[in-house]
Amino acid sequence: MGSSYHQFCPVAKAAELLDERWTLLVVRELVCGTERFNDLRRGLPRMSPTLLSRRLHRLTRAGIVERHVRDNEVRYVLTRAGHELRPMIEALAAWGVRWIGELGDDDLDPKLLLWDMHRNVDLSAVPDGRTVIEFRFPDAPPGGRDWWLVITHDEVDVCDTDPGHAVTVTVTADVRSMVGIWRGELSWPDALRAHAVEVRGPEALRRAVPRWFTLPGWASVPRPA
Template sequence: MGASYHQFCPVAKAMELLDERWTMLVLRELMAGSGRFNDLRRGLPRMSPALLSKRLQHLTAVGLIRNDDGRYVLTEAGFELAPIVEAIAVWGVRWIGEIGDADLDPKLLLWDMHRRVDHGAVPPGRSVVHFDFTDVSGAARYWWLIITAGEADVCDADPGFDVTVTVNGTLRRLTEVWRGDVSWQHAQRDGALRVYGPEHVRRTLPSWFTLAPWASTTRPA
């Protein structure tokens, strides 16, 4: 646990536990469905494995999570934090300004998208979405999302399957779409995103993904 505030106030006592760096983001990942250590690492790519292990041990010791045969799951106390995490997300959307360039991460974006695939909206069989981020240099420019019945996987190297549809454009714009700042349609109209593939796939692609609940938050004028 972090340093004590030495106050009896329950806010102070709660923050002694929750305001350590990365703790709330670890809880966010657990609430989003990540449970295995490697899945948590993919949702927190800039957190060192040693620090993640330390935070998981601490959260287990204080009773917010438990380890079920190698999978970390929230306890009742941990689940009660879900509305708080969601409220922080809504507040962040409403009142925190533009995201900076350093906040853009294709690996994190695709990982988040892969776990919010609406499999009922994706055509039967295997669908491969190829992402070409024109504002990203090097190998990190190209990504593939492979969707099969009930499963989705992210690849940073060509998996060798036929591509169903290609999304070409800036990482910033797709991140803004994913955050709910702009719609798919708006991003395509202004030319920041271009979708290549059969017409019916291009038309339905946005419905393949379910945005987070906070993405619909109304922004102040």
């Protein structure tokens, strides 16, 4: 158990569980529908596996998460108590968009960006068959500059090595601009006009790319004047 505030206040009791480092981000991933351990790691790329295991164990003991095992596959599923945290996570995201200042360079992680984008693909808007979007981030550190989303009728995979399929469209951008689009701070048309983002491929597909993604709910939160 973490340290106690020794207060009966329910805010204090909730904070004893949730204010440990990384715990709220683990809950964020679970609220977003991630259930497998390795997928949780992809949404939390800088969290060690050992710490993730500890946080999941504590959330399970607290009744926030249930550990389901079937055919040697382990899934971590939110309980009713866990699902009730969704409005809090959404409210924190909205508050962060409105009131937290400019992002530092260390906050711009293409791995996390592509992981978040992959779970917000609108499968009904993507062409039939296999669609491969190659993302190029020339300003990212070596090893994080090239990414692929492989989209089929019922699945989206994130690849950091060439999957070997024909590329449908290629998106080239600096990481900050792509993150700005994803956070709702920069529109696709403005980014394209400013040459912060370039899309290559057949014209009809180039124009369609923005419609293939549904921005996170917090991207539409109004900012203070």
